Amino acid sequence: MGKQSIPWAVGLTGLLYFGMLGYWQYDAFETALFDSGNASQNAIDGALFGFGFGVAYVAFMIWCFTRDLPEGLKEVPIIGRYGKMLAWLTFLGIAVWYCRPNSMYGGTHQDLVGYLLVGVILLGFGASAALVCFMYSGDKNSRLYALHRFVDTYPTITKPERHVRFNEKLWTTTLVLIIYFAMTNVMIWGLSGQALDLFSGFRSIMAGASGTIMHLGIGPIVTGSIIMQLFAGAKIIRLDLQDSEDKAMYQGVQKLLVLLMIPIESIPQTYGFLDPTENLITKLWNGLG
Known part of the structure; x- marks a missing residue:
């Protein structure tokens, strides 16, 4: 049985997301409308640019999820394969x-870092995916098939066509462990070595190392997997995991969710207990001053 689009869900999702963007810049919009005499033109310009940029970004992401590149562009070597990513x-x-710093690069809207990078780029990506799912109309049983263009282009591991010997498995596992231990010793630039690790008791479980590029470990993967399993168990996601096509879609959307969970889990820690070094603070303070 196919699916039909849900107009009220599309409208509600769009209203919630763009309402959030507008509320984020509520002070600037309120001052511009009701107290123009005390309005800061720089703040108003930033709010208007951010909101308009969000509209354009969501429209672009919806186009990426629902449309293919024109046939003429597909034949271009780099644009045909990476055009959407480059855009x-x-x-x-x-x-x-x-939102670049002021003194370093002449920027005047460094206060819009969170608004543009989190509110527009990150949350706009999730809102676009939700809108596309609600707009989906087709013969598939799940609305997740609206995201098939992303799933089809995302790299996957295929089943080997021959028998894999034990020695090959052993050497591959050893190589992966070497790469992993090397990554756990690469510290994040600008992070203070005195930062308090509130999740030290979970590092062995999450396979992470505090302050390194493996700080999150397998946390985003586990979180994304749990969310997908809960949705599948509650029949919110109507996919038959015994069917190869549905299983591939399930795994592809799970990867999409993992990509969203990486910044969602890292941003609170960055603004929370992870302290930068004094040299980094001095450089940024001089740049923003």
Whole structure:
């Protein structure tokens, strides 16, 4: 049995997301509308740019999820394969450049870092995926098939076509362990070595190392997997995991969720108990001053 689009869910999701963006800049919009005499033109310009940028970004992400590149562009070697990714990186670059530091690069909207990078880039990605699922109409049993363009392009591990010998498995496992232990010794740049680790008791479980590029460990993977299993168990996600096509879709959406969980889990820790070094604070303070 196929699915039909849900207009009220599309409207509600869009209202909640763009309402959140507007509320985030409520002070700037309120001052511009009701107290223009005391309004800061810089704050108003930043709020208007951020909101308009969010609308354009969500529209672009919906297009990426629902449309393929034109046939003429598909034949171009790099654009045909990485066109959407390059366009997304362009949006990210615009957001980063707009909220650049003041004295270092002449920026005037460094206070919009959280608004653009979290509110627009990160949450806009999730809102776009939700909108596409609610807009889906097709012959599949699950709305997750609306995300098939992302799932199809995401790299996957295929089943080996031949018997894998034990020695090959052993050497592969050894190589992976060497890479892992090397990553646990690469510290994050600018992080103070005196930072308090509130999750030290869970490091062995999550296979992470505090203050390194493996700080999160397998946390995002575990969280994404638990969410997908809860949705599948509650029949919110109607996928038959015994079917190869449905199983591939399930695993692909789980990878998408893991990508979202990485910044969701890292941002609170970055703004929480992970302290930067004094040299980094001095450089940024001089740049922002």
